[in-house]
Every structure is written in C-alpha cells, then in structure tokens.
Amino acid sequence: MTTFQIKCFLAVADTLNFTKAAQQLFIAQSSLSRNIFNLEKEIGLTLLNRNKKTVRLTPAGSILYEEFTKTLNQIEQAIQKASATITGSDRMAIGILETQRTANYLPQAVNQLRAEYPNISATFQRGTFKQLRDWLAADEIDLAITLGFDLPDYQASMDVSCQSFIRSLPICALSRLHPLAEQQSITFEDLKNDTLVTIGPEVSSCGYEGMILLCQLHGFEPKDIITTYSLESSMLILENNNCFSIIDENSNFVNNPALRCIPISTGNTLNVVAIWKNNSSQPYVSHLVSLLTQTAKK
Known part of the structure; x- marks a missing residue:
C-alpha cells in the first residue's frame, strides 16, 4: 500500500466521481482506477461500490476514509516537523504562568536545547491562566508552563499533551x-x-x-x-x-x-506542568519538555 494509492481513494471518496478525482490528481482515469483496484486487492476489502452512473462508499470504505485522512495529515505534519529541523529558522515561543519561578529549571533546559540545536531561538512571555490558553490556541506560543489543575480548560478546546515536571507543595x-x-x-x-x-x-x-x-x-x-x-x-x-x-x-x-x-x-500537591498542542508544527517542543523534566529532577 502506498500513500499515492491512499490519495487516489480519498480523491474519489471526496468527489464520488472518477473523472473529477483524476483531474484533481492530474493523472489518467485508468491510472486512478488501477491504483484503487490494487489498494482494494492488497487490503482485501471493497471500498467503493460503482456502476456506470454512481459511486458510493462501502461501510469499510467509510471507515477507512476517516482513518486514512487522519493518517495522511499525521504524515504531512511529521514531514513538516522533520523539515523544520534543518531549515535554520527554528523559533520557539514559551508562555509562562505569571508569578511562577523559572530560574530553578527553565534556563538550564533552554541552554541545553540550544547547545544541541544552535539554530533555535526562544522567546518568553508571562500571562494569566486564560492568556496562556488563548495564546496556545492561536499558535502564538508553542508551549505553556502552568499549573496542572488548569489542564481540563485546555482540553475543552484543544487536543493537547501534558507533562508534569515539578511537584509543588x-x-x-x-x-x-x-x-x-x-x-x-x-x-x-x-x-x-x-x-x-x-x-x-x-x-x-x-x-x-x-x-x-x-x-x-x-x-x-x-x-x-x-x-x-x-x-x-x-x-x-x-x-x-x-x-x-x-x-x-x-x-x-x-x-x-x-x-x-x-x-x-x-492532601494534594500543585503540579507545575508543560502543555502543548499535539499537532504543533514546532519540532523541538517534546524534546524541551524532556529536558525540563530532567532538569527539575536534579
């Protein structure tokens, strides 16, 4: 199975028309049909019901349409992240909750990141709980450093990851x-x-x-x-x-x-956490989070 076969299937599923799908992909209709036939043969499933007048997705086709769409998006995001590591123009914006002390962990982690990737430039700004959420949602920052109890408010509007790195009494x-x-x-x-x-x-x-x-x-x-x-x-x-x-x-x-x-x-601790979008285009976010965790343990 190739990504091009998947793109052929998605184009037909979007248009429900082989002629239009072939035009979108700039290929001959015969090539489009052959790619979809090979895809169906390889996975052992019929994805499209077609006759001379209509094209319809089968139940299996409907499921794979959703999953293949997600997969291609993930592949494209992964390529963008990988490409960003060699462009020489890497910028990371970090938002920090007002009143949080950072001297005990942030400079060490950022300096280590810069030592490994000299092209990185980092910017920092402090904000309220709400400002950090708004900035992350608008892609104005790549990473929010805040308190863990605010995580559900992020999850209410974004697909995010969270890592606790300081347990604060x-x-x-x-x-x-x-x-x-x-x-x-x-x-x-x-x-x-x-x-x-x-x-x-x-x-x-x-x-x-x-x-x-x-x-x-x-x-x-x-x-x-x-x-x-x-x-x-x-x-x-x-x-x-x-x-x-x-x-x-x-x-x-x-x-x-x-x-x-x-x-x-x-009876509880107030955890300091890092929160970032799962679809972030900044390739170094997760590595910085790992460095924050390592630094905080020292």
Whole structure:
C-alpha cells in the first residue's frame, strides 16, 4: 500500500466521481482506477461500490476514509516537523504562568536545547491562566508552563499533551499584618472566618472550583470570596487586606516581603506542568519538555 494509492481513494471518496478525482490528481482515469483496484486487492476489502452512473462508499470504505485522512495529515505534519529541523529558522515561543519561578529549571533546559540545536531561538512571555490558553490556541506560543489543575480548560478546546515536571507543595499566603501571620503552621480551621482570594472562574474554572471544593472538604464555606483576573492582582489584594489564598510554593509569592507564606496540609500537591498542542508544527517542543523534566529532577 502506498500513500499515492491512499490519495487516489480519498480523491474519489471526496468527489464520488472518477473523472473529477483524476483531474484533481492530474493523472489518467485508468491510472486512478488501477491504483484503487490494487489498494482494494492488497487490503482485501471493497471500498467503493460503482456502476456506470454512481459511486458510493462501502461501510469499510467509510471507515477507512476517516482513518486514512487522519493518517495522511499525521504524515504531512511529521514531514513538516522533520523539515523544520534543518531549515535554520527554528523559533520557539514559551508562555509562562505569571508569578511562577523559572530560574530553578527553565534556563538550564533552554541552554541545553540550544547547545544541541544552535539554530533555535526562544522567546518568553508571562500571562494569566486564560492568556496562556488563548495564546496556545492561536499558535502564538508553542508551549505553556502552568499549573496542572488548569489542564481540563485546555482540553475543552484543544487536543493537547501534558507533562508534569515539578511537584509543588501548597502554602497559605497572608498579609504580614494578618493575625495568623506569626504562626509556624496553619490549618483550614484557622481560616474558616476569613475572606478567600482566588482566581475567577472565567480565568480558570477548575482553579476556582478546586479552591471552593478544598474549603468544603475541610468543613466550611468561605465567609467571603474575592475573585481576580490575575495572580498578580491576588497578590496585591493579599498585601493590603486580612484575607488568604492557597498557592504553590514555586510561586514568587514566597519572595514577597509583604506576605507571609505558611505551610498548609491539603492532601494534594500543585503540579507545575508543560502543555502543548499535539499537532504543533514546532519540532523541538517534546524534546524541551524532556529536558525540563530532567532538569527539575536534579
């Protein structure tokens, strides 16, 4: 079976007309018929029912029409990725969740990638949960580095892959002026009368719902809830009010002198993940993800 035989079959299946299919492929109709005959003979299936007036797909033909279409698209994408490795114009755009610290893993991984492939140029930009999803959907970035709970919001609109590479413990962020700020550890019982600051559902539905559920699992509904569009806004609110938020320890919240970040047990970790499109035309994405994973383990 050859890719040209498959293309011949798909052309007839699209047009249901041998003459038009032959014209599309710029071949003689006899050559088209011979290629489809050889394909059917090789796989042992009748793909088309034809007579002098009509052409129809058989049930087997309908199934293979869908599968062959996917296969040819995958082959074309693979060739594009392979070709990109030798064009000398490789560019990779990486989006990083605002407030995430990257010095502990990203420079090492990117420098290793550049050492292996000197032609690569990388650009970086920070964004909110929603901005990263929008940028990836529009192919403005090739890779998003974010928190794992946001993955379902990506999957709702894109076919993506995800790799976790840092396990980050949850911490409770409070203003230094908060009455609980001097405690060495904190529980949800301590927080049940406080105002919760969390990212809004329009920014990360899973992030918002997960935060509310976390409080409910510990026996209370938040007294008040302040929702924000960005983590930077959350940080600003926390600096100036007696309220709380649950963040991950890899966040630069922990470096803010106006905040006190205290360990809290939630029963879960907040994973830092890399997310990319499965049909990405950037050939080096998966290799960079592997390097991120290796770097984070050191």
